[in-house]
Amino acid sequence: MNYNLESIRQKMKESGIDAYLIPITDPHLGEYVPDHWRIIRWLTGFTGSAANVVITHNFAGLWTDSRYFIQAENQLKGSGFEMVKLKIPHTPEYIEWLVANLKEGSTIATDGRIIPVSIVRLMERSFTRKRIGLETDVDLISSLWKNRELMPREKAxxxxxxxxxxxxxxxxxxxxxxxxxxxxxxxxxxxxxxxxxxxxxxxxxxxxxxxxxxxxxxxxxxxxxxxxxxxxxxxxxxxxxxxxxxxxxxxxxxxxxxxxxxxxxxxxxxxxxxxxxxxxxxxxxxxxxxxSIPTRMKAIKNDVEIENIRQVMIKDGLALTKFFYWLEKSLGKIKITEISAADKLLEFRTQQEGCVGPSFATIAGYNEHGASPHYCATPETDVELKPEGIFLLDSGGQYYGGTTDTTRTVCLGTPTQQQKTDFTLALKGTINLALAKFPLGTRGYQIEMLARKALWDHGMNYGHGTGHGVGYFLNVHEGPQTIGTAASGDMKTILEPGMLISDEPAIYREGEYGFRTENLVLCIKDKNTEYGQFLKFETVTLCYIDTSLIEHELISDEETKWLNDYHELVYNILSQMLPEEIKNWLKKKTQAI
CATH class of the missing domain: 3.40.350.10 (Creatinase/prolidase N-terminal domain)
Structure with missing residues (x-):
């Protein structure tokens, strides 16, 4: 039994509350919050970064998106909470669910300190028809959460x-x-x-x-x-x-x-x-x-920031190259697990000047764990890497000169035909978005199909967005720019020169593996024609892509040229700063196909 859940229900009963809403955020309403405000983790065990919880007297649900379906299913076991999958046909959002399931005249409560006024307005409009009341000054958590983490006191x-x-x-x-x-x-x-x-x-x-x-x-x-x-x-x-x-x-x-x-x-x-x-x-x-005015301003990196970002990408590329070299040479000789691999990568990364740590919890997913887009290994889930199967590694660093986020998927043995097909179709999306040229005034959702087309042509898809903005020694996820569906993105924000965005199409097979190749791309000017200013992307991430997973019959000449040019760039830049044995290894990894 979840005693905290039952205690909340008792307080609801005493206060005449029919439903209690808990968002996953804090008074600043960001994606990343101090532990003091991680109420949903304390209550349910769910550690993801996107969720809303609704508690009634006979139901407790956690709404989350496809990045966390597998994770939530595992973490919610025994918690008394049911996962509700967002953006799945015939599955209502939590506000729709409340309207459909609460009786007329019911009362919903929430803590107004941690819910945006935009959502409160939406709820008030939605609740009018059934005369459902909304109270926004109700904190049922503070008195129940014993040994709650204090607010941090780190120096600025x-x-x-x-x-x-x-x-x-x-x-x-x-x-x-x-x-x-x-x-x-x-x-x-x-x-x-x-x-x-x-x-x-x-x-x-x-x-x-x-x-x-x-x-x-x-x-x-x-x-x-x-x-x-x-x-x-x-x-x-x-x-x-x-x-x-x-x-x-x-x-x-x-x-x-x-x-x-x-x-x-x-x-x-x-x-x-x-x-x-x-x-x-x-x-x-x-x-x-x-x-917010600063939100838009900081999304467009200035010249100093852009130059620092390019230098940081070299440092991060060196760390990743040294890691993958170590992994290939050590696999089968020493025990390597998902956690120890992530620790080793952090060791290589923090050897780079100006790196102060990771930009998010490393996603090191072996085989079926790679099918959970935001998987994070724990001592309970940690598995050993063997000289076979698929290893997905999504990681990033915080540097004084920028924030990085890179995903590579490598084969640790011999890939199957299905694996090569899946990897190649997802990689085609990464490449085709990188090749995009578009007029100034274009929104991210207008070019997203370039990343999905190869997968869609084969009846395949992925549930998360294709690209997010990236901060500058700040949050690894930053807005307002996105490359996603019209429903999930900011409809107003156009892509502009100086914006740094991720490019990360993927494919996941639950219980088997996941494939994702993620680069960061910088939006820059292209031609200025009689039709106006055009823009394009510069791929700034520098890390080889595992060509052993490519199905050559599926990749076009243009895509092959992009990959060969990219690998030539990676080698030419990184090889100057690598020991001879790693340099020779990288030469083989980046040879033309």
Whole structure:
């Protein structure tokens, strides 16, 4: 029995609540949160990064997407929670489910600190017909969660100008100019990565992402940073104050919002502003709802960032090359497991100058574990790698000069015909997206079919998006740009020069294996013709692709040329910095097909 679940139900009964909603996020509504806010993990055992939980008196469900179907099925066993698969035909989203299953006049409750005002509005509209009430000030968790992790107290540090490319003052000036154009006197920044980028500071509050837990309010003449003051070293605090940034306690943000001048405009992002914070804004303040200005600005890397990214990709490519060389030479001679392989890769990566750690939990999936897109080995699931089968490795590093994310799938023995077909069809998607040329003004969803066509032609598909934005010594998943379906992406955001995006088509066979080849691509200018400016992608990831898995009859001449050119580039750049024996090995791995 899940005693925490039953305790929540008892509290619901006492408070007259028919359903309780728990999002997976925190007051900043990001994908990556401190352990203090990992409520769903504490309650259900599910460790993924995307989920919503609904609890009624006779049902407990966890909604998640296809990246986590296999993982959730395993982790929810015995928890009292049922997995509900998102984006599957005839399966309702949690709001639809609530409307369909609750009686007229029921009451739904949630903690407004961790749910965006945009979702609250959607629920209120959906619940009107059945007169379902919604309470957004109900915290049923804090009193039940014993030994809850404290909020982190890691010190913040400066991200130096040689990496950032623009100073705080320059970024603030650009943002104020945009605020003026939008008729705003204030702009509240709630996303941790936006604040870190804006102020050129980083922290240690979130595992794998160098973030500082804080809010910020930008005015036309002042800036307030709301943060636990103990996290700001005196030297950094003085620099911030010299730049006219006032440091206030984290908890004071609502009070300060309440002091905003009526008749003035404030920019908020309803998708990243909590219902509780939104309520703090006084009536009479003109609310301008838009994506945060820093969100759009940081998505377009500046020239300094781009040059640093290219250098970081070389370092990351060296680490990956050394790892795969070690794996091939050591397999069958020493015991290697999924966990020890991930540890060895981290060892190679942190030997590179400027690497401070991984950018996410390494996905090292052997055989059937590779079929779970976000699999993370644990002591209970860890298996030994043998000189046979398929090994999928999705990993990344955090460097002062950028964030990396690379997936390679290698065959540890002799591939079957089915494996070669599957690998090649997915690889064709990676290549064809990399080859894309498109006019300025194109959205990611408009070119996604290039990545899926080869798979679709064979009646195959994958459930996750094809590409996500990547931060700069920030979150490995960053918006607003995506390459996904129209339903899952931001319909407004166009692809622009300077955007860094992943390119990761895949195919998964549950119980057997997964294939994914992921590169990071940089959007750059192509030709300017009488039809306008065209754009293309530059593949910046530098790591060989296992050609033993390629079915040559399925790959076109154009795709073959791309692969051979790519391998020539990988070898020419990396070989200069490799020991002779690894250099010779890489030469064979990158030889033309």
């Amino acid at each position: 540090f400066e991200h130096h100008l040689k990496y950032a490319g623009l100073s705080r003052i320059e970024k603030i000036t650009l943002i104020r100019s945009r605020m003026q154009e939008m008729g705003a006197a204030y702009h509240i920044i709630t996303s941790l990565d936006d604040i870190a980028w804006l102020l050129n500071i980083r922290g240690g509050d979130v595992k794998f992402s160098p973030l500082l837990t804080a809010f910020a309010i930008i005015g036309m003449n002042d800036i307030f940073l709301f943060v636990n003051r103990i996290k700001i070293p005196d030297s950094l605090g003085k620099k911030l104050e010299d730049d006219d940034i006032t440091i206030m306690q984290y908890e004071e943000v609502s009070n300060e919002l309440g002091k905003l001048e009526k008749g003035k405009g404030i920019i908020i992002n309803p998708g990243t502003t909590s219902a509780t914070l939104y309520k703090s804004i006084p009536e009479g303040v003109d609310i301008i709802e838009e994506i």
